[in-house]
Amino acid sequence: MVSPQDVSEQRQKKEIRDRWFLSAPALILILAASVGPLVIVLLYSFLAPGNYGDVKWEFSTEGWFNVLFSRDIFDDTVSLADAHFLIFWRSVKLAFATTIFCLIFGFPTAYFIATRAPHNRSLWLFLITIPFWTNMLIRTFAIQEVIRSEGIINTLLLKIGIISAPIQMMFTDFAIMLGMTYVFLPLMVLPLYASLEKLDFRLVEAGYDLYASRFGVLWRIVIPLVKPGIIAGSILVFVPALSSYVVPRVLGGGKNLMVGNLIELQFGQGRNWPLGAALSVTLVIIVLFAMLYYVRNASKSGGSAHG
């Protein structure tokens, strides 16, 4: 005999099967596009380097060893790979600073757009996204045109007579930060705008009515309510900034490396694919931890329902 309970259990099982079946395309896509490559990179990080790039198919932890330590070519003494630490630390610093700058510039921009009349907003959003239509490399070269020694800023300042010699801006951390802020700004503005647009501005009025200053309204009402947008925007900026490659390459010159350039180096001139792969995985892990830490902290301080 089949009890009604069995029947319902069977039906439930079938439903679950169907659900898996229906979501198969999405799962396959995720597998192929995200998990797959990660697995390959992880695999490569445990192989030995080939002589002219590529890998030899034998297990080796040398790649991971080289992330943390460097072996002297002559006497095999092992020392910490402080260059790697330095570059990772620089990258995190620069990406963090870029995120902060994008917030500082992006917030007023998004606020401005969100407070325009509804039919004007799409025009402003359109203007914000225009740079996205251009290749990143070209945008980066455009920045170079602005800040290089014979560039617009220096020429202008020299003409006016504020400075007597051009300011060295190219090939500095400042240049990298400026470039990344410019390139990633829309990634901050768009999610911020999406949150601000949903903000009920009558709450802002209520804040003023209850004796809050401008700063009080911003700090106690606007920011807590648009926190989801701030989190999303910060992640969208921080992650690609951390692994940025083009901007530091062009604006930082050869000296001011970031992780992206370091990794590229291993796959190119360095001919050490396992090290490159291990560095890539390290980067992914750092990003994951940074995000976990950030999201958890942000939602903790964000009060109850809207964190």
Place this chain on the structure above:
Amino acid sequence: MTDTRTTAAHGGAIGLHGIKKWFGTFQAVDNVSLDIRSNEFFTLLGPSGCGKTTLLRMIAGFELPTEGQVLLDGVDISRLLPNQRPVNTVFQNYALFPHLTVAENIGFGLKMLGKPKSEIDSVVKDMLKLVHLDGRGNNPVTQLSGGQQQRVALARALAPRPKVLLLDEPLSALDLKLRKSMQMELKRLQLETGITFVFVTHDQEEALTMSDRIAVMSTGTVRQVGSPWDIYDRPAERFVADFIGETNFLEAEVISVSGEKARVRLSSGAEINATYPEGITPKGKVTIVVRPEHARLGSSGSGMLEGVLDDIVYLGTDNHFHVKVDGGSTFIVRQQNAKSGHCGFSEQERVSIAINDDVAQILRD
């Protein structure tokens, strides 16, 4: 700590002097002058779009008048920012802060004023009691019912003890029963706190029940200011008479004027006494208004106006008799159903209407 239940508090007096407000080329408020007295329950009444909210927002400071001044206790506050005015608002949609608890919402104003935590806590506690939300302080406001949210909004606006409380249609989102009880509640709060209330509504009944005085507005202007009794029984013009309750308009001719009263002759030839608005001397042809409950129906030949009973509308407590008066217009008589059973008249019967003494009012226009 100030006790919110003493009536000793002094509510502020608001003076509006020649207020005009333009939005681009559209004039929302046209030359409004009003004096709202201290401790008063003052209502702005008018149809939707007549400029009530705009006027209120100029008192709060969210809009600046294009012309004119806003005075608080005689001091010009027209150019002060909202957070510099000792005036708080209960918003139409409540505008509670969704990320804060009930207590945090109520304490927000005091916190922004930099009051010590102990004072905030005790005021919040008093406020929760005042609006019957004891023990709900730690609830998120998003979990409250509409009526409870309404009371939080009230408590939040009252907590900083403003001189004037502005309320923009605060009851319009509530269902009828809740609305009735909140009307009583608001009245009680106004009396207990002694704060001047400026209340906005488009509901004439609400205005009549709650207010000390009412300003009736229409298309950006104030048409009449007075007590509920003034507004209802002594409307100065057609718009006011029409907007508040049901009214009969009659053509009449002024025969003589003595003191506060005029003697007028109706189209039927009958003569009655009528009051008239301040500032005019009635003469010639005028329009008078008579409320339906200020007239009686009688058998033909007994009254002042003759006609045919067109329609009887039974309303439970009342009957409405629609009488087609000889000569054209329809006159409505409302009579209470004091006895059960038939009203004693039947449709298409010839009847007569008698108007009570001293109830007719001559209109200005």
